[in-house]
Amino acid sequence: MKGVYAYFAQIAHATLAKGQGLPDTGALMLYPVLLSWSFALSFNHLIFLRILDMAVSLAAGWILYGVVRRESRSAFATTLISFIFLFTMNQPIFIQSGFKNSFFAAYVPLFLAVYLEQGACPKSVASRTSSRPDLRTRTLS
Helix, strand or coil, X not given: CCCHHHHHHHHHHHHHXXXXXXXXXXXXXXXXXXXXXXXXXXCCXXXXXXXXXXXXXXXXXXXXXXXXXXXXCCHHHHHHHHHHHHHHHCCCCCCCCCCCCCHHHHHHHHHHHHHHHHHHCCHHHHHHHHHCHHHHCCCCC
């Protein structure tokens, strides 16, 4: 199964460059389609796809760090929690080598939504509810 995502990215680039739309063979793989533009460049495509994959993983890790930092308010705890999570999720039992680990691309919008939601609550409301125990346990209706 090595190179399947790269193959579908190449097929997607070829059909999109011809103006034929998305490929009509195989399953629709969103991650390879989103990165298919890399085949328009003159670099080594497999290495470049791995670099793009690393950049997506880095973005997911950075956003996770921001989410945990807002929750814990401790740089040491944030670093420790983020390191444990990212170290565990990068073990070979969970991922395989090569350009085929699209779950980090799924983490980016998930972690970004949590990060944005954390900033959506006004600080005045958060400070009022933290000082009153009866409001901390209530849910908004």
